[in-house]
Amino acid sequence: MLRYLPFLLIIALTIYAFVDCLNTPEEEVKHLPKVVWVLIILLFSIVGPVVWLFAGKKRVAGVAGPGGGRARRTQWVAPDDNPEFLKSLRDEQDAKDAKDAGDAEKDKDKD
Numbered sequence: 001m002l003r004y005l006p007f008l009l010i011i012a013l014t015i016y017a018f019v020d021c022l023n024t025p026e027e028e029v030k031h032l033p034k035v036v037w038v039l040i041i042l043l044f045s046i047v048g049p050v051v052w053l054f055a056g057k058k059r060v061a062g063v064a065g066p067g068g069g070r071a072r073r074t075q076w077v078a079p080d081d082n083p084e085f086l087k088s089l090r091d092e093q094d095a096k097d098a099k100d101a102g103d104a105e106k107d108k109d110k111d
Helices: 002-023 034-043 047-056 083-110
Strands: none
Touching (some): 002 034, 002 047
């Protein structure tokens, strides 16, 4: 079984690089047109994907903020990590509680 491992790793690397190349916007591709990169990845099984990963795409280096901490996120944030979303949930819950309290007061007045 282990004798197949190198072949599986090469195939996995090629597939990863191929999909990464296809999903990369044209303006982020460096040195060559995207079509040429796809051909290089597919024709040169080990060298092509490795060269794509190191030289074919603009990579953004993570730059720490002024406090030395993590840089501010500019990408999508999961709802449970998004403070704005959590605040909106609290506001909705407060509004619902206020409405329920008002409805209960009206029911009490009717009795």
